Amino acid sequence: MRDACLVLTEVEPFGLALFVAAAVVSLALLSNRISGRLRIPAPAMFMVAAAAASDLIPALQKVAIVTVQQIVTVALIVILFDGGMHIGARKLRVALGTVLSVGVLGTFLTTGAMALLAHALFGFSWPLALLLGTALAPTDPAVVFSVLGNQEITGRAGVIIEGESGANDPVGIALLVSLLTAASGSGWHQFGTALGDFVLQMLIGAALGLAGGQLLSLAMRRLQLPSEGLYPLRTLAIAIGLYGAATVAHGSGFLAVFVAGIMIGDIAAPFKREIERFHTSLASLAEIIAFVVLGLTVSLTDLVTTKAWLIGLILALLLAFVVRPLLVGPLLLATRLRAGERVFVLWAGLKGAVPILLGTYILAAGTTQDLLVYEIIFMVVAFSVIVQGGLVPTAARWCGVSMERVEPRPWSLGIRLRDQPEGARRYQVIADAPADGRSVRELHLGDDIWISLIVRDGRPVPVRADTALRAGDEVLVLTDPDSQTGIEQIFTSHTHEDRP
DSSP states (O other): OHHHHHHHHHHHHHHHHHHHHHHHHHHHHHHHHHHHHHTSOHHHHHHHHHHHHHHHOGGGGGOOHHHHHHHHHHHHHHHHHHHHHHHHHHHHHTTHHHHHIIIIIHHHHHHHHHHHHHHHHHOOOHHHHHHHHHHHSOOOHHHHHHHHTTEEEOHHHHHHHHHHHHHHHHHHHHHHHHHHHHHHTTOTTOHHHHHHHHHHHHHHHHHHHHHHHHHHHHHHHHOOOSSTTHHHHHHHHHHHHHHHHHHHTTSOHHHHHHHHHHHTSSOOOTTHHHHHHHHHHHHHHHHHHHHHHHHTTOOHHHHHHSTHHHHHHHHHHHIIIIIIIIIIGGGGTTSSOOHHHHHHHHHTOOOOHHHHHHHHHHHHHTOTTHHHHHHHHHHHHHHIIIIIHHTHHHHHHHHTOOEEEOOOOOOOOOOOOSSOOTTEEEEEOOTTSTTTTOBTGGGOOOTTEEEEEEEETTEEEOOOTTOBOOTTOEEEEEEOGGGOTTHHHHHHOSOGGGOO
16 A cells, blocks of 8 residues: 555656646647737747746756757757758759858858957957857747748748758857867867867768768658658658767768758658658747757846846847848848848848757856856847847838748648659749749640649639639649650749849
8 A cells, every 4th residue: 555655656746747748838839829929939938938937946947958958959950850851952952052151151250250249348268259159150040930920931032041040050069069179178279170170070960961861762762661650750760860870970960960851852752741741840849848948047037137138138239230241241142132132131040049059068068157158148049039030020021021921721632642643743833934824725735734733722723724823823733754844834933033
């Protein structure tokens, strides 16, 4: 009887913990409606709420920094892999040069500028200022799209925003790790060693990402599993394993995961849509979890009673209105973007979970004034996601950036096929494309090409010879696989990327 009581004593706290966890997750899933009205990303609200809770409940402050780093690392693996799949090689190809220059060179320029400001204005030592600048350089597009809600940025601007953060997150993490390694080893005069270690991490991460993406593509297309529910789990397991393999090989695991996601973004594979939905949902939840655990590491009381809030606010303003426009802005001049789109890309470079994760690395390293630096990073991120993030929709309107409203479509109509339908292609009619405004008869598709389905505003449209297509229509085209030359251009030519 006594043993049974002991068992119940242990089970009840566990049940309470599960209830609290389930309640938090349920609240997180519902928070998007609130954040949509407030124009504040849901992860930011959870971060601030977690920081306030840690002040009210001191027991929450006992979460070890190492545990926080491990949780956020897993969350970033999921987020970056999903981000890579969302971009895909086809979309990235049109802006690859800009993404690399802004994501890599822009990260170095931002790091140097923020380090200089921290040293000159607030007297931080050069080593600590350089760490602070590195932590503040990466951006987070997931925060941007959390603000936009059911609106999606169209054209090259959206690709650049996503691609930049996907590139500069691994770059920032690898750079900070290299600097910390140099600081704990041969001293700060050995910057050559740090740079060499950084380059090695990038090369190994990119190589393993390409190889892993190819292997994952083959596995998704050719290795069948007994249940459709296992397909998303397989891609998740391989993505996590790829991060581990790259890390063990002294490469950037985050870059490897991001590159692998890009590699499979455009491939046709069994249950591809189910895989994408699974990873998108998981990435949204992972971001909220990351912000919650990061919020538990900060005390709002200490933040407002020290000079950290003022230093963080000044650095956030300088980063948004001086550093990024002057240093990252010129890197966008070579792209075929309108002036308004360039301004929007600069404004939408928001900070997210990665800077705070890098702050935990600094905190764990035990450097001088490490707690102050961590609180400053938290303040910069809070300003970025709340103030800048809240103004992203307004900035989009002022800059003339077009956004498409993506309405939820809870109902689907489809059939399951045993083999890949090579003769079926799905397109979306772009404004000013040859098909825009023309009837099916006027398209002159030929005898071996026909439109079998048209979806307009989420509703099926009867396909007749006099049915006129409109911009935004989704069409399913059936044809002989050998007769597809030029079909795509009928629906998708004259896209925004092709305009000067």
